[in-house]
Amino acid sequence: MKRNGRLSVAVLGAGLIGIDLAAKVARSRALDCRLVVARAADTPGLRQARAMGLPTATDGIGSLLAADEPFDVVFDATNAMAHAEHAALLGPFGTTLIDLTPSQVGRMVVPTVNGAEAVGHRDINMVSCGGQASIPLLHGITRRHRVDHVEVVTTAASRSVGRGTRLNLDEYVETTQDAVRDFTGVKDVKAILNISPARPPATFRVAMSMVGQDLNPESVRAAAEEAAGRVRAYAAGFEVTACVAEGERAFVAVEVAAGGDRIPRYGGNLDLINSAALQVAEVIADASGPSPADAPPPKPGHTTLAVPTGGTETS
Amino acid sequence: MSQQTTGTDDTTRGHVLVHDPTLRDGHHAVRHQLTTAQLRGYAEAADAAGVPVVEVGHGNGLGASSLQAGRARLSDDEMLSVVREALSNSRMGVFMLPGWGTMRDLRRAMAHGADVVRIGTHCTEADLAERHLGLLREAGVEAHGVLLMSHMASPAQLADQCARLVGYGAQGVGILDSAGHYLPADVSARIAAMRAAVDVPVMFHGHNNLGMAVANSVAAAEAGADILDACARGFGAGAGNTQLEVLVPVLERMGWRTGIDVYRLLDAADIAERELMPKPPTIDSVGVVSGLTGVFSGFKNRVLDVSGRQGVDPRDVFFELGRRQAVAGQEDLIVDVAFALKERPAGAGRGTGRERRSQVYEELKGILVDDLQMRAEDVVPTAGREQVGLDSLAAVELATLLSDRYGVEIHDYELLEADTVADIADLVAERRAAAPGATAAAPAPGAS
Numbered sequence: 001m002k003r004n005g006r007l008s009v010a011v012l013g014a015g016l017i018g019i020d021l022a023a024k025v026a027r028s029r030a031l032d033c034r035l036v037v038a039r040a041a042d043t044p045g046l047r048q049a050r051a052m053g054l055p056t057a058t059d060g061i062g063s064l065l066a067a068d069e070p071f072d073v074v075f076d077a078t079n080a081m082a083h084a085e086h087a088a089l090l091g092p093f094g095t096t097l098i099d100l101t102p103s104q105v106g107r108m109v110v111p112t113v114n115g116a117e118a119v120g121h122r123d124i125n126m127v128s129c130g131g132q133a134s135i136p137l138l139h140g141i142t143r144r145h146r147v148d149h150v151e152v153v154t155t156a157a158s159r160s161v162g163r164g165t166r167l168n169l170d171e172y173v174e175t176t177q178d179a180v181r182d183f184t185g186v187k188d189v190k191a192i193l194n195i196s197p198a199r200p201p202a203t204f205r206v207a208m209s210m211v212g213q214d215l216n217p218e219s220v221r222a223a224a225e226e227a228a229g230r231v232r233a234y235a236a237g238f239e240v241t242a243c244v245a246e247g248e249r250a251f252v253a254v255e256v257a258a259g260g261d262r263i264p265r266y267g268g269n270l271d272l273i274n275s276a277a278l279q280v281a282e283v284i285a286d287a288s289g290p291s292p293a294d295a296p297p298p299k300p301g302h303t304t305l306a307v308p309t310g311g312t313e314t315s
Numbered sequence: 316m317s318q319q320t321t322g323t324d325d326t327t328r329g330h331v332l333v334h335d336p337t338l339r340d341g342h343h344a345v346r347h348q349l350t351t352a353q354l355r356g357y358a359e360a361a362d363a364a365g366v367p368v369v370e371v372g373h374g375n376g377l378g379a380s381s382l383q384a385g386r387a388r389l390s391d392d393e394m395l396s397v398v399r400e401a402l403s404n405s406r407m408g409v410f411m412l413p414g415w416g417t418m419r420d421l422r423r424a425m426a427h428g429a430d431v432v433r434i435g436t437h438c439t440e441a442d443l444a445e446r447h448l449g450l451l452r453e454a455g456v457e458a459h460g461v462l463l464m465s466h467m468a469s470p471a472q473l474a475d476q477c478a479r480l481v482g483y484g485a486q487g488v489g490i491l492d493s494a495g496h497y498l499p500a501d502v503s504a505r506i507a508a509m510r511a512a513v514d515v516p517v518m519f520h521g522h523n524n525l526g527m528a529v530a531n532s533v534a535a536a537e538a539g540a541d542i543l544d545a546c547a548r549g550f551g552a553g554a555g556n557t558q559l560e561v562l563v564p565v566l567e568r569m570g571w572r573t574g575i576d577v578y579r580l581l582d583a584a585d586i587a588e589r590e591l592m593p594k595p596p597t598i599d600s601v602g603v604v605s606g607l608t609g610v611f612s613g614f615k616n617r618v619l620d621v622s623g624r625q626g627v628d629p630r631d632v633f634f635e636l637g638r639r640q641a642v643a644g645q646e647d648l649i650v651d652v653a654f655a656l657k658e659r660p661a662g663a664g665r666g667t668g669r670e671r672r673s674q675v676y677e678e679l680k681g682i683l684v685d686d687l688q689m690r691a692e693d694v695v696p697t698a699g700r701e702q703v704g705l706d707s708l709a710a711v712e713l714a715t716l717l718s719d720r721y722g723v724e725i726h727d728y729e730l731l732e733a734d735t736v737a738d739i740a741d742l743v744a745e746r747r748a749a750a751p752g753a754t755a756a757a758p759a760p761g762a763s
Contacts, residue, residue, distance in 0.1 A: 151381055151382045153644075153646075153647045155648075158439065166445070169413045169414050169446075170417040170419075170446070172414075173414065174419075192381060192383055192415055195642075197467070198642075200720065205647075207650075241651060242650055242651050251647075
């Protein structure tokens with residue numbers, strides 16, 4: 001229920017992703033963070049959520065089902081194995097799920113490519129951090145060039161990869177592959193994930209290799225930079241760090257530095273997927289009708305919408 | 316399982332299980348292009364010699380054929396079918412890195428009759444193997460957990476990671492000297508720590524970049540390793556692996572039993588040299604540098620390709636990859652590193668012994684700007700302390716940061732005595748060059 005012009009939101013999961021997401025939701029002028037849920041009382045994540053002044057609960061999905069009124073939006077930041085059950089349990093309440101796990105259950109959304117499609121789907125999947133980093137560029141490049149093979153190699157700093165992701169490596173690989181296939185139309189796709197314990201930690205990085213035809217450097221670079229610019233609208237630390245193309249081969253690498261308050265610079269993987277998820281929730285909030293005049297003013301640091309859905313930005 | 320439990324008689328020190336990854340690690344040396352005839356020929360010869368385990372696959376394991384690591388001539392299915400058929404006594408081994416292959420690949424390998432499955436992770440990331448080891452145990456196949464690039468972790472860290480692997484279900488654990496960086500004492504300390512932490516068989520896998528592979532493997536056995544990896548003619552990534560037909564007679568002569576027929580093993584090694592490789596692996600200049608810098612051996616061909624295209628010295632590329640602490644699988648970094656080196660001003664010195672001044676300067680600038688919040692435009696080589704704002708408090712902070720990052724001791728008063736930022740960079744470079752292990756561009760925590 002939209003109250004004070006804001007959608008009611010709960011964050012399910014209080015790991016690295018859940019807590020940064022809660023902080024981002026708490027800043028949003030379109031969303032009202034009503035609950036952060038973990039499965040145990042004294043986790044570091046929940047302590048941080050309490051320190052931010054957010055309401056917390058400890059009974060996992062049970063805490064959401066026991067709430068007095070259903071939430072408009074629930075972010076699922078648990079793990080891929082659990083998501084289908086969460087979706088089944090929350091479905092009857094009319095809640096929209098935005099899934100940060102690589103479960104592949106819901107509609108896959110990448111804001112700069114199909115952000116508008118978020119409206120009207122009740123279960124939205126944010127693919128993976130590697131998918132959010134690569135698909136905008138690959139989509140742009142494959143629209144201009146014939147590409148027959150795509151490879152996406154992600155490197156994330158060890159400290160930025162939490163327990164859920166560690167248990168979901170296979171789901172990460174398969175979901176990223178399937179999403180790249182769906183969004184680009186290229187059939188032959190391979191995804192690889194490396195986790196680096198280097199110190200100081202390596203900035204989140206995604207390298208894309210392509211085999212195709214007439215991959216000329218100017219046009220590949222232009223497509224990559226154009227896409228990167230659109231992603232920067234919600235993830236400011238998104239940079240193309242390498243771009244080489246010569247006929248049948250192209251190689252493009254991006255690095256994403258986290259600009260967030262709760263994530264160290266190297267953790268661009270967390271910042272990117274969370275910023276994309278927030279973006280989707282705000283698109284949904286906008287589509288659900290204009291806010292009343294008494295909506296709180298925007299706070300500094302609020303990101304602008306990259307994919308307006310016809311409605312004007314509330315301000 | 317452990318040979319220390321057997322008698323004290325020097326002539327019977329117990330049994331060592333030799334595991335032969337010639338047809339997996341050797342793939343790195345020939346860009347993953349072995350044919351079915353080559354696989355069959357060697358597998359039959361190893362089987363005839365009584366080699367207990369013959370491992371096969373792409374160099375980076377199941378599901379790893381890729382632009383990143385090289386595309387294999389044969390599919391995993393084709394490789395496993397032909398080797399399975401060729402083995403009548405030897406067991407078939409496979410290898411997989413989570414993040415590269417998935418449980419789908421494991422199920423296919425089991426359907427092909429893989430007997431021993433190794434799940435590899437970077438040496439500090441054992442928990443990435445948890446679900447895969449669980450799946451293998453459920454399926455009833457022998458499951459081992461192995462740690463790559465193990466020189467980047469201390470003995471205590473490795474022991475802890477091995478204990479976790481056992482907790483996830485591993486029936487054997489081990490370390491790979493993926494960069495060929497170890498000296499025998501490094502291996503003894505690590506294997507002893509692992510041996511004390513787990514009660515399953517312990518494995519060592521050597522590379523020969525510094526000419527130490529056989530000596531390191533012997534040191535591992537003496538410290539309590541139960542399983543040793545070795546390849547025919549050392550056929551493997553970079554400077555090659557421990558040479559199988561040398562290791563086995565050495566072990567036998569020292570009193571260990573391997574159950575391998577040495578004469579037939581020599582035949583198998585001759586077949587390997589004739590049929591599998593254009594030439595046996597040698598320790599060339601690049602191999603030495605790769606071992607010194609602690610960079611994954613499998614990077615060699617890609618580094619040579621990219622360096623050739625960009626016109627940079629491959630040795631510089633290895634030093635820079637070492638400095639960035641690249642892990643196995645990060646081949647994509649090679650392109651970035653080569654570009655960065657190409658754009659570097661000419662005349663910068665070599666990395667070994669003396670650190671490159673400009674490189675150290677750039678890192679120092681990063682610390683001053685990112686960590687100490689100094690203004691980037693103020694930080695120039697000729698800037699004095701006042702200009703950048705390095706007061707006594709900041710000097711204490713900087714001294715701590717430098718010792719954390721580089722493991723060198725620099726006192727705050729020394730920093731205050733330096734006139735300019737360039738002088739501080741020189742001081743850091745000098746200390747890093749003088750520090751123990753300075754040959755490795757970036758000694759990892761705990762590396763010896």
